[in-house]
Amino acid sequence: MNLVLHVWRQKNNSEKGKMVRYEAQDINPHMSFLEMLDVVNERLIQKGEDPVAFDHDCREGICGACSLTINGRPHGPERGTTVCQLHMRHFKDGEEIYIEPWRAKAFPVIKDLVVARQAFDRIIQSGGFVSVKTGSAQDANTILIGKDTADKAMDAAACIGCGACVAACPNASAMLFVAAKVSHLALMPQGQVEKQKRVLNMVRTMDNENFGNCTNHYECEAACPKEISVDFIAQMNREYLHASINEKR
Amino acid sequence: MAVTGLLLLGFVIAHLLGNLCVFGGPDLLNSYAYHLEGLGPLLWAARLGLLILVLLHITTAVQLVLENRKARPVPYQRYKPVETTYAARTMAASGVIVLAFIVYHLLHFTFRVTHPDISHGLDPHGHRDVYRMVVLSFGDPRVAGGYVFAMALLCLHLSHGFKSLFQSMGWNSIRLEPKLAGISRLLALLIFIGYSSIPLAVLLGFVKPAGALS
Numbered sequence: 001m002n003l004v005l006h007v008w009r010q011k012n013n014s015e016k017g018k019m020v021r022y023e024a025q026d027i028n029p030h031m032s033f034l035e036m037l038d039v040v041n042e043r044l045i046q047k048g049e050d051p052v053a054f055d056h057d058c059r060e061g062i063c064g065a066c067s068l069t070i071n072g073r074p075h076g077p078e079r080g081t082t083v084c085q086l087h088m089r090h091f092k093d094g095e096e097i098y099i100e101p102w103r104a105k106a107f108p109v110i111k112d113l114v115v116a117r118q119a120f121d122r123i124i125q126s127g128g129f130v131s132v133k134t135g136s137a138q139d140a141n142t143i144l145i146g147k148d149t150a151d152k153a154m155d156a157a158a159c160i161g162c163g164a165c166v167a168a169c170p171n172a173s174a175m176l177f178v179a180a181k182v183s184h185l186a187l188m189p190q191g192q193v194e195k196q197k198r199v200l201n202m203v204r205t206m207d208n209e210n211f212g213n214c215t216n217h218y219e220c221e222a223a224c225p226k227e228i229s230v231d232f233i234a235q236m237n238r239e240y241l242h243a244s245i246n247e248k249r
Numbered sequence: 250m251a252v253t254g255l256l257l258l259g260f261v262i263a264h265l266l267g268n269l270c271v272f273g274g275p276d277l278l279n280s281y282a283y284h285l286e287g288l289g290p291l292l293w294a295a296r297l298g299l300l301i302l303v304l305l306h307i308t309t310a311v312q313l314v315l316e317n318r319k320a321r322p323v324p325y326q327r328y329k330p331v332e333t334t335y336a337a338r339t340m341a342a343s344g345v346i347v348l349a350f351i352v353y354h355l356l357h358f359t360f361r362v363t364h365p366d367i368s369h370g371l372d373p374h375g376h377r378d379v380y381r382m383v384v385l386s387f388g389d390p391r392v393a394g395g396y397v398f399a400m401a402l403l404c405l406h407l408s409h410g411f412k413s414l415f416q417s418m419g420w421n422s423i424r425l426e427p428k429l430a431g432i433s434r435l436l437a438l439l440i441f442i443g444y445s446s447i448p449l450a451v452l453l454g455f456v457k458p459a460g461a462l463s
Contacts (some may be wrong), residue, residue: 105321
């Protein structure tokens with residue numbers, strides 16, 4: 001199949017970027033989107049041009065490195081799918097495809113389609129962990145956790161931290177990411193001890209990282225490759241309210 | 250945003266119930282208005298409270314919009330939202346237009362500046378003739394049309410605002426979400442029908458000026 005690509009090219013963070021048109025010919029429809037870009041890049045290198053920079057790592061949908069906005073939707077048109085798991089058969093022959101980076105002040109462009117997502121790391125560092133004494137682990141069955149709770153915590157823990165929620169949000173808000181991290185720990189008995197301190201610290205760090213605010217459009221849930229529910233945002237809002245009232249006491 | 254919105258919704262509903270007195274005829278509406286004004290300082294306290302609520306609602310909204318704009322300095326060339334609603338995306342616009350309407354509305358009915366010729370009469374009981382003012386005002390299709398349009402925008406605003414406040418306050422859940430979305434739309438529709446019924450009833454001749462009643 002033949003495609004026309006419009007790709008965001010930006011040399012570095014300080015220079016202005018622009019869309020550049022490329023023709024991608026003889027693309028195998030069984031390729032993943034990233035494999036298609038590999039082919040385009042090989043041809044660019046052969047011609048002596050600068051290849052398109054994009055983030056990728058595991059290419060099996062679990063690492064959260066790939067981060068392309070395709071035709072205005074983070075991770076492309078398929079629900080619950082990362083770009084690396086998106087195949088070219090979902091596009092039409094001759095289709096024009098617009099490829100852009102995640103766009104948010106908190107995620108500055110490093111080059112072309114690669115953005116810096118350290119803002120997420122700083123949010124995790126501010127509370128996305130459980131402080132436990134290391135040493136030999138106790139028997140898993142000594143702490144009983146109900147199936148419903150375990151399932152819910154697992155749903156939240158499915159977050160791979162890719163940032164599609166921020167990219168999809170009309171306000172570039174990171175609420176779904178933070179909510180998933182806050183909730184998956186708050187649901188587990190090991191995480192409950194620090195849950196109030198955690199939600200306060202993580203939400204405040206998020207606010208300081210130039211993300212926007214949640215106005216409940218729910219675009220994040222639709223874009224999330226792990227289909228994490230906005231229910232966790234409500235849960236985080238509830239926890240935050242409780243924690244901030246308790247803090248003032 | 251959520252707290253002030255909820256309280257303002259309370260006013261919107263109470264105000265609607267008061268307005269619906271128009272269907273009970275001139276005596277009911279005028280005596281309702283007479284007793285409301287008779288509350289004196291209590292009424293002014295309520296009005297002051299409403300003013301503060303509106304100002305808080307606007308301040309937080311402006312803050313929200315400015316922060317959200319700053320959060321994405323370089324816009325997408327292509328941006329295709331899939332989940333959001335028309336109401337949610339136009340909250341700022343509908344809010345600004347409704348605010349402009351409220352200013353006009355207060356000048357019209359509360360301060361009686363825009364239609365002085367029909368706004369200062371007394372009814373046979375010596376009460377302020379609110380009924381006459383309302384019916385003659387809405388007899389003008391431009392006034393009635395503007396009113397219905399503003400109510401449509403208010404209810405669009407409410408259809409997102411009402412369900413949204415549950416999410417923001419953390420009162421939402423997976424099971425509640427679809428129900429809340431439905432209730433939110435239904436509530437907005439009911440409020441729209443309630444408010445719009447008054448100018449429409451006047452225009453269609455169901456509610457007539459007091460002189461034409463007998």
